[in-house]
Amino acid sequence: MTVLGIESSCDECSVAVVRDGRQILSHLIHSQIEDHARYGGVVPEIASRKHVEWILPLFRRACEDAAIDPARDLDAVAVTTEPGLSGSLLVGLGFAKGLAIAIDRPLVAVDHILAHLYAPRIESEIALPYLGLLVSGGHTIVCRVDGWDSMTVLGTTTDDACGEAFDKIAKYFGFGYPGGLAVDRLAANGDPYAYDFPESRLESPAHRYDVSYSGLKTAVVAQRERFRRAGAVESAENIAASFQRVAIDTVMRRLERAIADTGIRRVAIAGGVAANSYLRKRGGALAVKELHIPSMELCTDNAAMIAGIGFEYVRAGRFVELDVPVNARVRGYRRIGGRRREGDTPTE
Ligand code: KG4
Ligand code: ZN
Numbered sequence: 001m002t003v004l005g006i007e008s009s010c011d012e013c014s015v016a017v018v019r020d021g022r023q024i025l026s027h028l029i030h031s032q033i034e035d036h037a038r039y040g041g042v043v044p045e046i047a048s049r050k051h052v053e054w055i056l057p058l059f060r061r062a063c064e065d066a067a068i069d070p071a072r073d074l075d076a077v078a079v080t081t082e083p084g085l086s087g088s089l090l091v092g093l094g095f096a097k098g099l100a101i102a103i104d105r106p107l108v109a110v111d112h113i114l115a116h117l118y119a120p121r122i123e124s125e126i127a128l129p130y131l132g133l134l135v136s137g138g139h140t141i142v143c144r145v146d147g148w149d150s151m152t153v154l155g156t157t158t159d160d161a162c163g164e165a166f167d168k169i170a171k172y173f174g175f176g177y178p179g180g181l182a183v184d185r186l187a188a189n190g191d192p193y194a195y196d197f198p199e200s201r202l203e204s205p206a207h208r209y210d211v212s213y214s215g216l217k218t219a220v221v222a223q224r225e226r227f228r229r230a231g232a233v234e235s236a237e238n239i240a241a242s243f244q245r246v247a248i249d250t251v252m253r254r255l256e257r258a259i260a261d262t263g264i265r266r267v268a269i270a271g272g273v274a275a276n277s278y279l280r281k282r283g284g285a286l287a288v289k290e291l292h293i294p295s296m297e298l299c300t301d302n303a304a305m306i307a308g309i310g311f312e313y314v315r316a317g318r319f320v321e322l323d324v325p326v327n328a329r330v331r332g333y334r335r336i337g338g339r340r341r342e343g344d345t346p347t348e
Pocket of ligand 2: 112116136142271272300
């Protein structure tokens with residue numbers, strides 16, 4: 001079964017053709033880094049306009065690269081409809097609807113978070129259940145994955161997402177854009193122990209797997225003196241390396257807790273921050289039998305994961321009508337102990 005995937009939830013415009021959920025026939029990603037760099041962050045209006053410019057050429061190229069005729073060879077069209085920037089999502093969804101009508105094939109509305117968690121499964125078979133860690137610019141989720149559409153959230157962030165903290169620190173110090181990559185590059189030449197920045201200490205049972213980045217951000221921005229090690233030299237490299245160590249350790253320790261508590265020894269890490277070099281190295285030290293971290297291209301936003309999980313939606317007959325809307329907000333996923341966060345909308 002051949003599915004075309006479209007991803008336009010933020011600043012990456014991407015189209016992919018994937019067979020049977022695993023075999024990538026073509027995959028194109030146009031990143032808008034240059035368009036947003038001078039603003040130091042994604043400007044939603046610019047993002048939507050760029051998606052409008054890029055989506056048709058990317059679609060044509062993706063079909064060419066995969067050597068397919070969409071009207072003949074595609075079985076379904078899968079597109080991200082939530083969560084994300086509304087204007088950006090609408091461009092992808094509008095295009096997907098038009099295509100589905102033109103080639104008379106079913107439409108699949110993909111949840112971007114479930115797609116990130118599916119990404120490691122494109123490259124490796126992972127038996128269920130496994131523990132998932134999603135660390136991206138918008139999300140930080142420690143969860144138990146029981147199926148392609150079934151996960152239980154163990155912990156999230158109480159403030160910034162992990163990638164967001166990288167982006168904000170990089171912006172504050174002028175390290176470069178996009179922030180995560182800029183910090184990662186600087187950190188390669190810094191001392192990760194130059195500063196003992198504080199790790200979040202959410203110790204109550206209700207927050208056992210949750211993280212917080214506000215204390216770390218404050219310390220890095222305003223309290224460096226307090227946490228400096230004797231003799232440490234103030235440099236961009238040292239700040240980046242010390243921040244990166246604590247930011248990643250913070251979330252990895254919660255994952256370690258989940259591994260110890262649940263006894264589940266299979267872990268998959270996904271999302272843009274999974275591209276981080278310290279995280280990838282640190283992952284090797286986890287007490288697990290299997291660790292799956294996708295290749296770089298499948299960590300950050302991409303359409304291969306949309307077409308990949310799209311295959312599962314199709315197999316389950318989970319199609320949508322042409323009036324399907326976009327949803328900017330994160331769904332209220334099932335949480336451990338049945339709790340949901342305020343403002344969450346139930347999924348069941
Ligand atoms: O998954 P993604 O492309 O988009 C979202 O769904 O949010 O993740 C983007 C995030 C950004 O915050 C970016 O700074 C971060 O991933 N990121 C990194 C690295 N590469 C991207 N963070 C740390 N180290 C990296 N090498
Ligand atoms: Zn994403």
